[in-house]
Amino acid sequence: MALSILTQGYTAAVGIIFMPLYLHLLGSEAFGLIGLFLMAQAWIQIVDMGFTQVISRDIARMRAGGLLETEAMERLRSLEWLFATLTVLTLALVLSTQHLIATHWIHAQEIDIATITSSLTLIAVAVVFRWFAGLYRGVLIGLEKQNRVNMLLVVFATLRFVGVFVVLIIVDPTPIVFFVYQAVVSSIELLVNRYVVVRQLPNHASLRFRMEAIKSMLPTVMSMSFLNIVWIASTQLDKLFLSGVLNLTNYGYFTLGATAASGILMLVIPFNQVVQPRLSFLVARNNEKELEELYRLASQFAVIGFVSIGVGLAFFAEPVLRIWTGSPEMAGIIAPILFWYSLRNSIIGVMLAPFMLQFARGSLRLHVLINAVLLIFLVPALFFAAQWQGGIGTGKVLFVASLFSLLLWSPVVHRFFMPRLKWRWLFGDTLPVSAIIAAIVWLAASNQPSFHQPILVLAWAVVAILASMFIGVLTGSHTRQFLFQQMRRLK
Structure with missing residues (x-):
């Protein structure tokens, strides 16, 4: 537990400490795009609907003998397909609306529209891939592999916050470089988390999507989803309204x-x-x-x-x-x-x-x-x-x-x-x-x-x-x- 507390403290603190450094490197207007990036990371959790917590519980039940292994694997495989579909739909939605958001919602004075639209695309990629990686993190928690979860959190928090600072200094302090780097790190995080999970579980690659597996999780998901939506909305609406004002x-x-x-x-x-x-x-x-x-x-x-x-x-x-x-x-x-x-x-x-x-x-x-x-x-x-x-x-x-x-x-x-x-x-x-x-x-x-x-x-x-x-x-x-x-x- 002490290690988990230290990990959570480190991941939160390193993000807070480096924020002013990004502002000085990128400039205040480009830093505003980072604000949108942080807000998007919170809102994407609505898409999760509580499935990550449910699969974490189901994996724990499987280990305890309260759920059949085949049933747990079917649920995980079905969730992988569902998350992949939601990822594609989210990216498609952003791609179809990015110009509208850049011209009618975001108020920029120096950054051109092309940079803003490209940044929005990269933000979407980074956010959805990191969200997808959370599914596998939930599985590892259900497997009680907390040490591996902590290690991965520390490694990728360091890459995400410290690594990007180094890249901005070496390459070019622009929002495009910042968000390309974040998208790459999120992609690697997704692949690594999945690799670690696959090594811990029975092979389930041959299993297909089953709607029945998703439906079996819905009663728990619906109650958690409502609580999740209410909490995110009450803590993020101010940021959403301000981003358009x-x-x-x-x-x-x-x-x-x-x-x-x-x-x-x-x-x-x-x-x-x-x-x-x-x-x-x-x-x-x-x-x-x-x-x-x-x-x-x-x-x-x-x-x-x-x-x-x-x-x-x-x-x-x-x-x-x-x-x-x-x-x-x-x-x-x-x-x-x-x-x-x-x-x-x-x-x-x-x-x-x-x-x-x-x-x-x-x-x-x-x-x-x-x-x-x-x-x-x-x-x-x-x-x-x-x-x-x-x-x-x-x-x-x-x-x-x-x-x-x-x-x-x-x-x-x-x-x-x-x-x-x-x-x-x-x-x-x-x-x-x-x-x-x-x-x-x-x-x-x-x-x-x-x-x-x-x-x-x-x-x-x-x-x-x-x-x-x-x-x-x-x-x-x-x-x-x-x-x-x-x-x-x-x-």
Whole structure:
């Protein structure tokens, strides 16, 4: 598990670190195309519809004897044909609409239409091939070959983010070179992942596509697909609307701000991997006392981690961006975007605990319901906010929506899944600690010394965040008790 956490952290961090370098090499307008590339990688997951998770589960069932080998292989082979068909259809759709997108949706001032259309084609190739490779990654996870999955993720993340930087320096810093390289790496990733899977499984090349095999997976896929669509839409609609409103230069700046804010969510995967299995275990054992204790402890640690970093990034946005980008002017433009998206992502992190509680109980109906309802309001709100204030406007809308979920929806979740905490979780475990942390960081940001070096401002910010974390641990009743228990054990 530790290796998986480190792998996820590396793949996320290396992408964030290299973003400003791409901007300096390619220019702000070309970097806007990279923003479109990142958005496309998220939207393509809708095409997956949850089949990757289902085949991963089926391969695991096959290993455990719960599914016949021939049936599992038929499902995998049928999915390979389905994914290949969807790949061709997606590429055909992009090829038939690329000129329309380049001339009527994307707003470029310096990059010519031919470069944009070629970039869109290469983006489509890179995105669909990487998505296709995810099918085989899911199979490897089902086979419990996590070490190989981690190795492949690290290798291709390094090639994708570090390798392209070297190629841009050596060959030519143009968007075409960038996207050709990404398409080639995605193609290699697809071939390598398939090769590794084929070596682990019985030969299934002679099997044909069977609609019955696809239909057998549909009941599970449909429920997962809806949740997937709602989640992707609620997290990517802002980027979609802004891509049609902002010029490429400003869209590139927005991408940089949103990417910096996404660093907060790097904590999600390790937090989930540590806490979720234990919550599920306690639910299965019907141990409500320990379940509540662990849940409240995990909730306060989530507040301490996500709120301190999120509020810290928000209040120290400009000095952080100045060091990250190396440009005071750029930092001033992006800082308001980072402010709102950081606050929004910190709330998403806090709301991870109620989601894990619902998942452990085996029911995500309320989670799907609130996200679907929010989406109905988010679509027009984000559309008009994008027109009105660009990335700052969409950040404000998403922050308000997240705040609504925290203040008004979390009591509903606890009423159904842990009634004793209906209001206690919010007003006893979460908000007081959040307020203390936010106040400490705000005071530090408001009273920082007049440092002439940005690195000293960053050091001040880090100290403020760490101090807020420590005081947050002491403020939270469950984290304080946990800390004292650990100290007694050391004596």
